[in-house]
Amino acid sequence: xxxxxxxxxxxxxxxxxxxxxxxxxxxxxxxxxxxxxxxxxxxxxxxxxxxxxxxxxxxxxxxxxxxxxxxxxxxxxxxxxxxxxxxxxxxxxxxxxxxxxxxxxxxxxxxxxxxxxxxxxxxxxxxxxxxxxxxxxxxxxxxxxxxxxxxxxxxxxxxxxxxxxxxxxxxxxxxxxxxxxxxxxxxxxxxxxxxxxxxxxxxxxxxxxxxxxxxxxxxxxxxxxxxxxxxxxxxxxxxxxxxxxxxxxxxxxxxxxxxxxxxxxxxxxxxxxxxxxxxxxxxxxxxxxxxxxxxxxxxxxxxxxxxxxxxxxxxxxxxxxxxxxxxxxxxxxxxxxxxx
Amino acid sequence: xxxxxxxxxxxxxxxxxxxxxxxxxxxxxxxxxxxxxxxxxxxxxxxxxxxxxxxxxxxxxxxxxxxxxxxxxxxxxxxxxxxxxxxxxxxxxxxxxxxxxxxxxxxxxxxxxxxxxxxxxxxxxxxxxxxxxxxxxxxxxxxxxxxxxxxxxxxxxxxxxxxxxxxxxxxxxxxxxxxxxxxxxxxxxxxxxxxxxxxxxxxxxxxxxxxxxxxxxxxxxxxxxxxxxxxxxxxxxxxxxxxxxxxxxxxxxxxxxxxxxxxxxxxxxxxxxxxxxxxxxxxxxxxxxxxxxxxxxxxxxxxxxxxxxxxxxxxxxxxxxxxxxxxxxxxxxxxxxxxx
Numbered sequence: 001x002x003x004x005x006x007x008x009x010x011x012x013x014x015x016x017x018x019x020x021x022x023x024x025x026x027x028x029x030x031x032x033x034x035x036x037x038x039x040x041x042x043x044x045x046x047x048x049x050x051x052x053x054x055x056x057x058x059x060x061x062x063x064x065x066x067x068x069x070x071x072x073x074x075x076x077x078x079x080x081x082x083x084x085x086x087x088x089x090x091x092x093x094x095x096x097x098x099x100x101x102x103x104x105x106x107x108x109x110x111x112x113x114x115x116x117x118x119x120x121x122x123x124x125x126x127x128x129x130x131x132x133x134x135x136x137x138x139x140x141x142x143x144x145x146x147x148x149x150x151x152x153x154x155x156x157x158x159x160x161x162x163x164x165x166x167x168x169x170x171x172x173x174x175x176x177x178x179x180x181x182x183x184x185x186x187x188x189x190x191x192x193x194x195x196x197x198x199x200x201x202x203x204x205x206x207x208x209x210x211x212x213x214x215x216x217x218x219x220x221x222x223x224x225x226x227x228x229x230x231x232x233x234x235x236x237x238x239x240x241x242x243x244x245x246x247x248x249x250x251x252x253x254x255x256x257x258x259x260x261x262x263x264x265x266x267x268x269x270x271x272x273x274x275x276x277x278x279x280x281x282x283x284x285x286x287x288x289x290x291x292x293x294x295x296x297x298x299x300x301x302x303x304x305x306x307x308x309x310x311x312x313x314x315x316x317x318x319x320x321x322x323x324x325x326x327x328x329x330x331x332x333x334x335x336x337x338x339x340x
Numbered sequence: 341x342x343x344x345x346x347x348x349x350x351x352x353x354x355x356x357x358x359x360x361x362x363x364x365x366x367x368x369x370x371x372x373x374x375x376x377x378x379x380x381x382x383x384x385x386x387x388x389x390x391x392x393x394x395x396x397x398x399x400x401x402x403x404x405x406x407x408x409x410x411x412x413x414x415x416x417x418x419x420x421x422x423x424x425x426x427x428x429x430x431x432x433x434x435x436x437x438x439x440x441x442x443x444x445x446x447x448x449x450x451x452x453x454x455x456x457x458x459x460x461x462x463x464x465x466x467x468x469x470x471x472x473x474x475x476x477x478x479x480x481x482x483x484x485x486x487x488x489x490x491x492x493x494x495x496x497x498x499x500x501x502x503x504x505x506x507x508x509x510x511x512x513x514x515x516x517x518x519x520x521x522x523x524x525x526x527x528x529x530x531x532x533x534x535x536x537x538x539x540x541x542x543x544x545x546x547x548x549x550x551x552x553x554x555x556x557x558x559x560x561x562x563x564x565x566x567x568x569x570x571x572x573x574x575x576x577x578x579x580x581x582x583x584x585x586x587x588x589x590x591x592x593x594x595x596x597x598x599x600x601x602x603x604x605x606x607x608x609x610x611x612x613x614x615x616x617x618x619x620x621x622x623x624x625x626x627x628x629x630x631x632x633x634x635x636x637x638x639x640x641x642x643x644x645x646x647x648x649x650x651x652x653x654x655x656x657x658x659x660x661x662x663x664x665x666x667x668x669x670x671x672x673x674x675x676x677x678x679x680x
Contacts, residue, residue: 191556193556201600204600214410216556216599222597226589227593227619229618234618245596247565252574253566256565257562257565258556258598260556261555278574281573
C-alpha cells in the first residue's frame with residue numbers, strides 16, 4: 001500500500017465544492033411508483049433519474065442499450081464512496097490503533113519514527129515521515145502474520161473501534177444511498193465489485209456482511225503473500241513487500257486482472273477514481289460513471305479540490321464533458337448514514 | 341509465464357499408472373435414479389460416489405457437513421484437468437503458431453533462437469533454449485499489444501487452429517465428465533473457478549462459452565499491463581514483464597489474491613496442483629480433493645510420474661493418506677471428450 005493507500009492520504013484533496021451544478025433538485029411532479037420503491041434515500045433529482053434510467057435501459061431486452069446479464073459489471077470505490085474517509089482513511093486509523101496495541105512488544109518504537117509520532121499522536125511528525133514512514137507503518141501493522149491472523153485482527157478491530165468524531169462503529173459509517181444502489185443493481189442482474197486503493201485483505205473480512213459484496217468481488221491494494229507448511233499445516237504469510245497499488249492508473253489494471261472484462265458502471269468520489277471511470281465509460285454502448293461529491297458539512301463532510309483526502313479536482317472539471325453523473329451529497333441524498 | 345506454464349512443460353511427468361487402485365469399478369447393483377441423472381459420463385464407481393456424496397453432504401441443511409452457499413467455492417486446474425495437454429500445453433502450440441504468423445515481420449527470427457527452432461520445427465533446439473528461450477517466446481507472442489488485441493488474436497486462433505493429432509478444434513478437446521461436474525456443482529450452488537498455470541488472458545476469451553466460467557472466475561499466470569490513453573482512447577498494454585506464476589505454491593497465493601477465501605473443493609491432475617489441493621483440503625469441515633490420473637492411452641493419453649507435461653508423482657504417493665480422490669480416466673470415465 002502506498003502513502004495514499006495506507007495513510008489513506010489520497011495524495012490530493014477536495015472539500016465540498018459548490019461549483020457543482022449537475023443535479024437540479026426537482027419536485028415539480030410526483031415521483032412514479034418505481035421512484036418510491038427504488039433508491040428511497042435518494043431525492044428525486046436528475047442524478048437519481050440518470051441512475052434509474054441507465055439501469056432500465058441496460059436491462060430492458062427491447063432497448064437498444066440492453067446488456068446481457070453476465071456483462072452487467074459495476075465497480076465501486078470504497079473510501080469516500082461506500083463508507084466515509086474523514087478525518088483520515090479508516091485503514092490509517094486501524095494502523096494507528098494497531099501500533100498502539102503492539103507498542104508493548106516494541107519498546108524501540110517509543111523513540112523511533114514514524115512509530116513515536118503515532119504513539120504521541122503527533123500527526124505533524126507522522127506527515128513528516130512521508131511515504132517511507134507510512135510504508136514502514138503499513139508493513140509493521142499489516143505484514144508478518146498469516147492471512148488468517150490478519151483477518152482476525154481486522155475483525156476484532158472493527159468490532160470494538162469507534163470513529164473519533166461520531167463515536168460509531170466504522171461499519172455503520174457507510175452510505176445508506178449506496179447500500180440501496182448496490183441492492184438495486186444486484187436486483188437487476190448486476191455483479192457488484194469493490195475496486196479500492198485500500199488493502200484488499202483489510203476489506204474482505206467485512207464487505208459481504210456490510211455491502212453484500214463477497215471477498216471474490218473485492219479488488220484492492222496488496223502486499224505479497226507466501227505459501228508455507230508449518231508443522232503440516234499450510235498457511236499464507238503476509239510479506240513486508242508491496243504487491244500492487246490499486247489507485248489511479250492502477251484501477252483499470254486491477255479491474256482487468258481481477259474481473260477480466262470492462263465494467264459498464266463505475267462509482268467513485270476522488271481523482272484516484274478518474275481512470276476507473278474513464279476506462280469504464282470508454283466502452284461501447286450505455287455506460288454509467290458516477291462521482292460522489294462530498295458537499296454536506298452538516299451530515300457528513302464537505303471537501304473536494306483542496307483536500308488531502310479524497311481530492312476531487314479533475315473529475316469536477318471533466319465530468320460534464322464526459323457524461324459522468326456527479327452526486328451532490330447535500331441535495332441528492334435524503335439520508336447519508338443508515339438510521340439517520 | 342514460466343517454462344512450465346508457457347511451454348506447458350509441467351516440469352515433471354506422469355503416464356497412466358496402473359498402481360492406481362482407488363476407484364473399484366462396480367456394476368453389481370443398478371444405479372440409483374440420481375446416479376442416472378447426475379454425471380452421466382462417469383461410471384458408477386467409488387470415485388463418482390465420493391464426489392456425489394460430497395456434494396450431497398455440503399448442500400443438505402440437515403447434514404453436519406452443510407456449507408452455506410457463498411462458501412461453496414470449487415477450483416479447477418485447466419491443462420490436463422478441464423482440457424487435454426498433450427502433446428504439449430495448448431498455449432505453447434498457440435505461441436508456436438503465433439511465431440509462424442509473425443515471422444514475416446521479424447526476418448531476424450530465421451536465424452535467432454528460440455524463434456529459428458520454432459520456425460524449423462526443431463523441438464530439440466527449442467528445448468535447448470531453456471527457460472530463458474521460452475520466456476522470450478512468450479514475450480514475443482503475448483506482450484506488446486493491448487489486452488483487446490490479444491483477446492482477438494486468441495479468439496482467431498481458437499476459431500481456426502486444429503489439434504496436431506486429433507484434428508479437432510482445441511475447445512472440443514475438453515473433458516465431458518468435467519463439463520458435467522462443473523454443471524453439477526453449479527446446480528448445487530457452487531461458484532466454479534479455474535486456477536491454472538496457464539495465462540489468465542489466454543483463457544478468459546473462451547472459458548465462459550466452453551466451461552460456463554466467466555472471466556472474473558479465472559485465475560492464472562500473468563504478465564503486467566499498463567494503462568495508457570492513446571488519442572483520447574484508454575487502453576491496457578501488455579508488458580514484456582512477468583507478473584505472477586500461478587503454479588505449485590503460487591496456486592494458493594493466486595486463490596487468496598483472487599478469491600479471498602479457501603475453496604472447499606479442488607480438482608487438478610498434476611503435482612503443479614498439489615499445493616492447491618493441500619490448501620483446500622486443510623480447511624475445516626467437509627473438503628473434496630480430486631486428481632485426474634491420465635490412464636487412457638486409447639481414448640486420450642496415458643502419463644504420470646515420468647511425464648514432462650502434467651507430471652503426477654507426489655500426488656499419487658500421498659492421495660490416499662490425504663483423502664484425495666484419484667480419478668482413473670480409463671475406468672471412471674464412460675466418455676472422455678464430448679460426442680464420443
